[in-house]
Amino acid sequence: MSYSIASFSDRLASIYNKSEANAIVLQLMQHITEWSKARLLAEREITLTPSQSDAMEDGINRILKHEPIQYILGNVDFHGVTLKVDPRVLIPRPETEELVEWVLQDSNCGHCMILDCCTGSGCIAVALAQQLPNATLFACDISQDALNVAHENALLNNVKVNYFKADVLSPVFSEKVQPIDIIVSNPPYVLKQEKKNMQANVLDFEPHKALFVPEDDPLVFYRAIAQTATRKLTPKGKLFFEINANFGQEVVRILKLAGFNHVELKKDLYSNVRMVSAHR
Template identity: 45%
Template sequence: MFLCRMKTILDVLMSFDEKLHLLYDKPEIDSIKYLAVSDVTGLSKAQLRAFTGNEITTPQAEKLTDIANQLQTGIPLQYILGHTEFYGLNFQVNPSVLIPRPETEELVEWIIQAAQERHQQEAILDIGTGSGCIPVKLKKHLPDAEVSAIDISPAALQTAKQNATLNGVDVAFIEADILNPVEISFPQYSILVSNPPYVTEREKAHMHVNVLNNEPHLALFVSDHDPLVFYRAIADFALQHLTSNGLLFFEINENLGQQMIDLLQDKNLKNIELRQDMRGKDRMIKAQKA
């Protein structure tokens, strides 16, 4: 009688390599496979590297095979697992929300630093919140701040509310369209932040297929003829609902840094600062209301 050999950690890691080599480059495959195997087995990346000969259970092997098969279709790992990490916190994610990116962590870090330097109680609004990663993290680090968030998508707001509960913070969520905000009476805020849609239609050709086919286009794309439509609307909103000396933060398209400076200057905002992300790309900007 022959018994099937139990799969080892090395077996499943190699299986990911074989199944994903046509979709991703090697560094991305390495990131994906270690994250997947770690999530299923509970072992750290260091343990996976050190004990590649260790066997895993049959249910674990079957689950990892299923994950690899789903990855082959282009579904992002974060959607398959149903969660991801953002700035040290765990967030639920699904196709109704964008998967949080590392550059957004840099934006949040900038906001936290600016708020801590001001030594005042802040009233913060995140516009287009998606998964809620920005307001939840801000509330976690700035517990005395009043933090609110809006989004046009009821499904996204439901996910954001779950993430606030998951991380034990109180954030007020509002369903609203920033392009038509007149139906809601908004108070004054000392900090506004937004990571709005900023990928132009012509840039679609350069995006990975797993993003195009799975992440919500409503949160990603703007038309080529008016790529700053959301920034203009939010800047106008800031003129009405940002307190004197209040701060406005944006994550931006790397190719539109100068255009963003011009837009904010045209709105008579001051102390405009453009920053690059960890990869040296123009990615975030801050302005202040006079």
């Protein structure tokens, strides 16, 4: 049977605007047909096999239930690597790619040791390992399910990351960490009161434990990781965080109280303060 892109994207009009719907349908059709985006856009009608038609129908129905397209496809591109994603892990965001780029640009890292705390899908660790082949990468998470995905992503991209299960909030966490040159983290930082502003594809499918923090202590992860950093960073070591845009100055205060004299906030491409770095 033959279909147009519009015949599918029009069905998504109740939950996505036209440009978003077209982009999602294109991603789904590329995945199912293995055609290039250019080829799909050049064809007024796309002929699908019965199995391809069934797959498109299944995909559209899942999207209508707000399931993220990344989970439907099973993968996402992130800073030059392809990552497996499913509901065990958060979907990597563009601002996290910017954090990776900042680490690469700001750190003179040859044979350095890097620790990624709260690694999730392993996106930060895998991307850094791919760009820094002489570095030694460690990454931890409290979720064994997430670590299983992260391990698959290291294998998928042919890089070595030393994963270990750990709770960064544990008072003995730092005992598991050896002296390290760079600590980077995108920890949970979303307040539960922010749920009202979040889309269903996030709330209904992505793991809440990786998203939300206690209302009475929203910066608990930053304080804990900063304390580990003061004990385990080498003399010229650096700490990098992705942060909630609403708490930039509060994170700066935590870092200065922890003994970091040089703290820098950085905006993302949308001019939101989303990153911070620190060193002594």
